[in-house]
Amino acid sequence: MGEQNLTIVEEFVIQGFYDLPNLQDLLFGIFTVVYMSILMGNGLIITIIKTDPALHTPMYFFLGNFSFLEICYTSVILPRMLMNFWTQNRNISLIACAVQLCFLLILGATECFLLAVMAYDRYVAICKPLYYPVIMNQKVCIQVVVGSWICGIPVQIGQTCQIFSLPFCGSNKLNNIFCDVLPLLKLACGDTSVNELFVYAGALLFVTVPFVLIIWSYVNIIATILNLPVGMGRTKAFSTCSSHLIVVALFFGSAIITYLRPKSMHSPGIDKVLSLFYTIVTPMFNPLIYGLRNKDVIAALKKILSKLI
Template identity: 85%
Template sequence: MFPLIFISKKQIMEERNITFVEEFVIQGFYDLPNLRGLLFGFFMFIYMSILIGNGLIIVITKTDPVLHTPMYFFLGNFSLLEICYTTVVLPRLLTNFWTQNRNISFTACAVQLCFFLIFAATECFLLAVMAYDRYVAICKPLHYPVIMNQKVCTQLVVGSWICGIPVQIGQTYQIFSLPFCGSNKLNHVFCDILPLLKLTCGDTSLNELCVFVVAVLFVMVPFLLIIWSYFNIISTILNLPVGMGRSKAFSTCSSHLTVVALFFGSAIITYLRPKSTYSPGIDKILSLFYTIVTPMFNPWIYGLRNKDVIAALKKILSK
């Protein structure tokens, strides 16, 4: 019998004269060297705004008894998620600007992608949960305290946070099990699936199919649930007599719809559009929408247009 020989992935690639990629170079905005300082200040301002704004929402929803309702419980968790979501991307981007070192190790890139996918999946489901909360509040107001009790709210939030973990870990493992050969220049602002697949060698059609299926499950399904919720909400509101709380009902939903449009719009265009229309430049801009723009505007969308949040903020400032 011949002895069993275990050959590592790296050894196999070396025997086939394929360069083994041990790190990636995130291109980011390398083509704008004269604007490096300006871009660093711009993204630093955005990151601090996200931390302060969403941090205030968390503090307000936790400390003010008036805001101890399901809607604000979900909003507080959503703000925490936004902080986690942007922290996966922005600190690395800021470091790249400051040090001018755009290298990221193979392992660090995998970790960044994994957490990014987990938090993105959580955001999709949490936005769907928030839409369901508004549906119950407007369409079934008499049953709202019973349906959206504390136990159910906690289960919905915990489910949103953990349901995507095993799938996204598996997807990350699948992506980084592929052989990366040739160029290690990642033409994106962070480690994302589509730019990484561009650097692999061999047939990636199965991997692209898996990405599409996961995107349908974690993006389209929650999005369709949101559409269903708001279809019923709008139907209920239009059937109300004129002046019977129509404007208030619409105002409680408009903030959530704005966030949904920003996040899902850019995510759907990025992951579910035809491969032939892929463009690194457009994808960079779209990625900034669902990783930076939505978290930055979340406190303003929910805060400045909400009388309860403004009243709670005034109480904290007065103390």
Template identity: 75%
Template sequence: MTVTNLTDMVEFILLGFSDLPNLQGVLFGIFLVIYMSILIGNGLILIITKVDPALQTPMYFFLGNFSFLEICYTSVTLPRMLMNLWSQKRHISLLACAVQLGFLLILGGTECLLLGVMAYDRYVAICKPLNYPMIMNHRVCVQLVVASWVSGVPVQIGQTYQIFSLPFCGSKKLNHVFCDIHPLFKVACGDISLNEFSVYADAVLFAMVPFLLIIGSYVKIISTILKLPSATGRSKAFSTCSSHLIVVALFFGSAIIMNLRPKSSQSEGIDKILALFYTIVTPMFNPLIYSLRNKDVIAAMKKIFQILVV
């Protein structure tokens, strides 16, 4: 395609759920409730892990950081979606789209790494309990969290710059609910094979490697638990890992299905649902998963509610 056929893109149009014109108000209400529940639920987890003396352990330190990350992650996409549904204006500038994608990639990579760190914490706690206080001291915990947050920043900024350095032509419409890589590739011109390779390399580094480390950790964890002589001990050990394992399955499961399934024009609706699943549904269920399956968290929440009532 020649340069004369290229369109100087200054904005895109996020189609979102424009194919459901009669449900815009309903969808706005649903997503508003979801966003508020994410803010309140993860906010409560963040507060109790900071103020409750019983929760000053590495596991809850990581959980508090994870809850804060979930708030940031959903805030990259949901407010814009709510604004588009409310105003019916779906235009997004090139710069705003680039910023949204950049933060989405940075926070998504951070989530993968932090889930890996949480799996390592459970591995040390169960497989090396005597050395746990020494290995997972506060300094190490802080270093692991900081590394999770900052290690992917330069790579993801570079990835975003590379994508938005592509020439865009033809339609300005992105058939998605937020600015994402695959919808942008569909309106890009020229050869994008190098960009696609870069995206897959990035996915291997920040998603597949942490996922494999999580799997490896849980293989050793389950093997250790099964060797415990007491049924009560086995049950208690499993309960400390089950919440994290459920969150891992939800997040990585939906992301893997979305990226490995065959791409076609008929699959764009399913892509939207899967994208919403790992960016919105998982953060929404995170507080429920950790609170309903954890007596310490439930007890801490009861203290908070009692203070608020009094």
């Protein structure tokens, strides 16, 4: 066999929005505002839940954890993206890329399971209201939240190690807005079919299984609500579920399309847009969805503002 001259990749260049050179300053401003709104909005939700005793219930305990998760999730991506816009230096070392990918995978798995836990909480509250205080007691709530945070850690660390054990040679241009699994596999040398199989298996485990549990919960919830007499708590039951359903649709919709659609249907432009949805758009709209549509949160916010004034 003849020798081949291959350049071993020591760092990646995150392409991001390089194809829009005239909009770099505008994009920096937009994403700065987006990041600040995510921090302030989700931080406000956490503060309201912590300070108002009326919100010390399982539903708002899960919401507070979810808001904290959203802050962590976007903080893995947006600060580096903003730095890239500011310095015009899009280079990232292999180690930094691996760390970013690992945290994204772990936090993404946590978000999937936490959304499933929140759906189950609504299922118990609506379908088994008499047993709700027993089933969703404080100990159980803490256990399921801790489980949501840690259950994906060993698998996702293994997934990251497996991807970065591949040789990267040739092009180092990562055509995405952050280090993600599928764009990295495109840059790997040799056969990556086994790695792609593990990616799909991971997506089935951490995306599809929680999504199926959410669907099961809401099928039972809707059936229970429709069996209620007209006007007897139907509106309140639907309102407590609608906010969660919107977040589920935004996050799972974009994640499922990204990771589970056929390889032939992938394109860099669409992948970037979908990545924005499940990493940035959902965390940005989370405070608006849960805050403006929730009377309890609005009432608690008014109490805080009245005390400050």
